Amino acid sequence: MIYRPIVLDKEIVFSKKKFIVSKTDTKGNILFVNKNFSEISGYSEEELMGMPHNVLRHPDMPRSIFFLVWNSLKAGREVSGVVKNLAKSGYYYWVIADFSIKRNNQGDIESFTAFRRAAPNQVIEEIEELYATMLDIEKKHGIKGSLSYLESFLEEKHMSYDDFLEELIRPKGIVGALLSSFKRMFS
Numbered sequence: 001m002i003y004r005p006i007v008l009d010k011e012i013v014f015s016k017k018k019f020i021v022s023k024t025d026t027k028g029n030i031l032f033v034n035k036n037f038s039e040i041s042g043y044s045e046e047e048l049m050g051m052p053h054n055v056l057r058h059p060d061m062p063r064s065i066f067f068l069v070w071n072s073l074k075a076g077r078e079v080s081g082v083v084k085n086l087a088k089s090g091y092y093y094w095v096i097a098d099f100s101i102k103r104n105n106q107g108d109i110e111s112f113t114a115f116r117r118a119a120p121n122q123v124i125e126e127i128e129e130l131y132a133t134m135l136d137i138e139k140k141h142g143i144k145g146s147l148s149y150l151e152s153f154l155e156e157k158h159m160s161y162d163d164f165l166e167e168l169i170r171p172k173g174i175v176g177a178l179l180s181s182f183k184r185m186f187s
């Protein structure tokens, strides 16, 4: 049984130098988490092992965002996303997540790894409004409706989803350098 906390409107703020890592099998069941993951989510490593990653799913997150993530990963395309996560305490924390793919010697997908960093306030402000609208539409018209809203939102900006994310979440300064070396440690 997955533990479902009572959702509380309180944010967990953490250092931009603290990277959160997890690895899953191809279905999204957790195989590995680093210390920061446990510390910030409030779940112990033992609790998390083998759990579906949606243990952290926050009800404010539109399903269509995870639909896009999984579509990319299944197609073998690495992807990023801005995610509001739900900690065991019921508090939330915003992350920018870069999802990467590991293949075995035969070239088949073996696992996925997500590297997360704290989302800066201006990123949260921009995405929060978009997600709130998408979620609202999703409740009435399902994932298809919220994806077509996203499409029109991007059309207005003359951007693809990838370009929009790239511009929004590109790591700046020291965080970019730290993140690159951190990713190398896990690959």
Ligand SMILES: Cc1cc2nc3c(=O)[nH]c(=O)nc-3n(C[C@H](O)[C@H](O)[C@H](O)COP(=O)(O)O)c2cc1C
Pocket (backbone or CB within 6 Å): 022, 023, 024, 027, 028, 052, 053, 054, 055, 056, 057, 058, 063, 066, 073, 083, 084, 085, 099, 112, 113, 114
């Ligand atoms: C490597 C990896 C990391 C993930 N990390 C998160 C995460 O931090 N938070 C989250 O809500 N979902 C995460 N997901 C997506 C979940 O698997 C799931 O699709 C999502 O929580 C939505 O839940 P649902 O599919 O049951 O609707 C991750 C998936 C993968 C493959």
